[in-house]
Amino acid sequence: MAQTVFIDGAEGTTGLEIVDRLEGREEFELIRLSDAERKDAECRRSALNYADFAILCLPDDAAREAMELLDEDGTTRVIDASSAHRTASGWIYGFPELVGTQVIEGAKRVANPGCYPTGFLALVAPLVRAKLLPRDWPFSINAVSGYSGGGKSLISRFDEEGNIAFRSYGTTLGHKHLEEMKAKAGLKYAPVFAPSVVPAYRGMLVDIPLPIAAMRSASSPEKLRAELLDFYADAPVVTVHEDAPDELLLRTDAPASDRLDLYVFGSEDEGSARLIAVFDNLGKGAAGAAVQSLNLMSGSDPLAGLQL
Template identity: 65%
Template sequence: MSKTVFIDGAVGTTGLEIAERLSGRAEFTILSLDEARRKDDAARKEALNAADFVILCLPDDAARAAVAMIDNPQVRVIDASSAHRVADGWTFGFPELIGAELVARATRVSNPGCYPTGFLALVAPLVRAGLLPADWPYTVNAVSGYSGGGKALIERFETDGDIAFRAYGLTLDHKHLPEMQIHAGLVHAPVFAPSVVPAHRGMVVEVPLPLAAIEGAADVAALRAALTEFYAGSPIVTVHEGPESELLLRRSGAPTDRLELYVFGSPEGTQARLIALLDNLGKGASGAAVQSLNLMAGLPETTGLRL
């Protein structure tokens, strides 16, 4: 029997890509509101309480308000905002890290952020295994396509052809920091340096490691082997053996829900670079939401994904 899905915020970038992944699938029926009713709280509340599954593609405050409208205990929610990523009662929607069975049973799932997806995929398993210390002051250097910034940033990049690079988060209090710290089990929040380039989609997340200075850190081979073992059998996450001489983020990059991980080391083994490549609209947003939805609906997690 088909399950109903209501995407609140369906006309935004994330909502549109979720709808595309669900299009034509017999397992789900999309509940939709016309332009006038999308902004009518009474109509939204009715849809929020009528669906089997609700996916919130809203700003944080609006997502919290939408959750407060739901009084039907049978409704299961996936929130693509950052409003509930470290909140009590919410399951972090990263099946590879927390276990697919926890996501499958959850009634409230919070989608990971795009940058944290790359960072956590690299660091969390290694800290958990004791191969990297929890109390090291990690740094994260990351670059994303402009589609992750919402309609205003998309318009800015597409109308101003002179922008080559945008650094932001310069107050060092980016909203992604709590989930990076908490879900990686770190003592300190990492220093996070996000940036945007004139590519529509795609993302590179890097964690540099001065291994010689990190007491208790494993060597490059052990770090790579641990990640390979941790993600063994995953249909979505791949740990590459190398030896790549470069990694590219293309302006014409195709949509993908994959997550590619790399571990590079210096010849003498004193330094390492952990790097994640992903689509900020795929595994970093819409693809992750659909993966969780599949699990919650009792379906194979990769159904409808772009792999």
């Protein structure tokens, strides 16, 4: 018998991408609410509690509200795409490559990683764990997102204004992803984070400069790459590139993708490096990660529905 899935926020940017990835999957039956019902608390309560799996694709406040609508002792298992529960106790962090697939298989509450933290943590967490990068280094991050990263409101802004070439933001240095990045990488300091948006619908590049020569303890670029290659050897969604291309491109017509591509660039004298992650903010940064967790929790083929 098919397992039931309710996507709370199914008409939003992330919700629609998840619906796409579940299309034609016979092991799941989607519970759908009409336009008149989808924001009605009682309709949501009933769908949330009936479903085998609820995937929350909502703003943080609405995601917290959804958790209040759920019966505490109910059987519904939840994947939350918002940032409401990522560092909350009782929630498993939905990054199978970092936390292990088995933890997610058995989880009742899974918090989907944030889009930028996905790139940052994929690069830094294994290297800090292996003690090849110091946990007390003040990391910095330059990052670029497609404008779908800001959901419906940023999409309409880019569509309506039509002339935004580049948007640097996060200028108060208090971005909501800082706590998540610091906590999940086990760092002493939150990174200095410079996010930006370009006029491409989807795509993300997270770039971490490393002044290795100035760091008390850090390994050569080659050792960093070797560790990542080893760490992700059995991770089909993640590719660690052995080459160092001259440029990395995000394209305005990029198709949806659930891949995560990692690069390590080093200077000739090995005194500096850049760790770079390239992926789709709506793929491994949101919907792809949610479907990866759903596959594990439901006992499906781990790669079903993913666009690799």
